[in-house]
Amino acid sequence: MNSELHGKSVTYHEIIRQQKGWKVALEALDQNKGNQKTLLEKFGKRLWVFVGCGTSYYLAQTASTLFEWLTGISAKAVPASEILMFPELVFNESEDYLMIPISRSGTTTETVIAARKARENLEIPTCAVSCDPDSTLSVESDYQLTFPFERERSVVMTGSFTTMLLSIIHLAAIIFPEENVNTKLKRIPEVSAEVMNSAEPLLREIVSECRSDDFVFLGQGPYYGLANEAALKMHEMAITISQSFHSLEFRHGPMSTVTEDTLVTVLFSHAGQHFEEQLAKDLKQLGARILVLAAEKNRLSNEIADYLVEVPGDFGDIFNPLLYMPVLQMLAYYKAIAKNINPDKPKNLSAVVKLEI
Numbered sequence: 001m002n003s004e005l006h007g008k009s010v011t012y013h014e015i016i017r018q019q020k021g022w023k024v025a026l027e028a029l030d031q032n033k034g035n036q037k038t039l040l041e042k043f044g045k046r047l048w049v050f051v052g053c054g055t056s057y058y059l060a061q062t063a064s065t066l067f068e069w070l071t072g073i074s075a076k077a078v079p080a081s082e083i084l085m086f087p088e089l090v091f092n093e094s095e096d097y098l099m100i101p102i103s104r105s106g107t108t109t110e111t112v113i114a115a116r117k118a119r120e121n122l123e124i125p126t127c128a129v130s131c132d133p134d135s136t137l138s139v140e141s142d143y144q145l146t147f148p149f150e151r152e153r154s155v156v157m158t159g160s161f162t163t164m165l166l167s168i169i170h171l172a173a174i175i176f177p178e179e180n181v182n183t184k185l186k187r188i189p190e191v192s193a194e195v196m197n198s199a200e201p202l203l204r205e206i207v208s209e210c211r212s213d214d215f216v217f218l219g220q221g222p223y224y225g226l227a228n229e230a231a232l233k234m235h236e237m238a239i240t241i242s243q244s245f246h247s248l249e250f251r252h253g254p255m256s257t258v259t260e261d262t263l264v265t266v267l268f269s270h271a272g273q274h275f276e277e278q279l280a281k282d283l284k285q286l287g288a289r290i291l292v293l294a295a296e297k298n299r300l301s302n303e304i305a306d307y308l309v310e311v312p313g314d315f316g317d318i319f320n321p322l323l324y325m326p327v328l329q330m331l332a333y334y335k336a337i338a339k340n341i342n343p344d345k346p347k348n349l350s351a352v353v354k355l356e357i
């Protein structure tokens, strides 16, 4: 391991500090529950469209599924560019919408323009989710979901993804009847920090053993956005081409590319555990190395996983995405360090994509 690169890394620091940030954000969000309740009451009959680019789009995918699950309010996710090119495929006249543009910076051109277009041309109200309450996107939006956030210096988004996800789960939990959702929200920062502490040595071991550049991430439901984001982290931090699919879709073609150099990460769910176990077993038999992220109660055998990261068993498919994501970020981080690549300075990337439109 390049310990000089590791010691100085801003990205590493931002990955490990995120749970402290969640606590601060949760306190502020709790104090602002009244406004969030009003938003839910006002727009509870509309279809909520979660919109973003890059990491913020993958966040939209995960957040929209969890939001719909918790609230019963219909939701979907689209990349901001889709609204610029095919607005009629995103919004049709028979439906009423609320648009939720998501952006760490609040200045990504596609997201800002898509939100403007929705508001000004289509009369669709917007509620911005951003780490910067003073950004163009936040200021221009009709409503804002804001929380205190220590600005990220790294180009790649890490704590910003999880904190914005947490804010959306917090919003959705306001109308979810089950009392223990709030108890779990309060416990999640500590539990995640513990998961990270115990997973870190294993993640280092994985990247030193799996020297190839063939990574696949599989997940379904709320975990699908996470699989996409995990692959993006590998692209950005470790300059490694990786793939992501709905778990069982991998059987329908992509599986042909598996070799003993492939590391397949399967994000186990509570709902689909039976299918995912069978899939992991089959892929292992094909020679792939398997990393499984799962809840403790799954009790997996060696037949299924070469590497296993366990999270406590009582958080379920609503909260496990928050417990899994920092682990996936750390895997990409250590892959970068193992390749002697500085994850703070991704190739060809800037923190914000600005376009002339």
Ligand code: F1P
Pocket (backbone or CB within 6 Å): 053, 054, 055, 056, 102, 103, 104, 105, 106, 107, 108, 111, 155, 156, 157, 236, 349, 350, 351, 352, 353
């Ligand atoms: C979105 C984003 C990032 C990506 C890259 C460029 O930014 O696409 O996900 O890592 O750095 O910007 P934002 O709209 O959330 O600020």
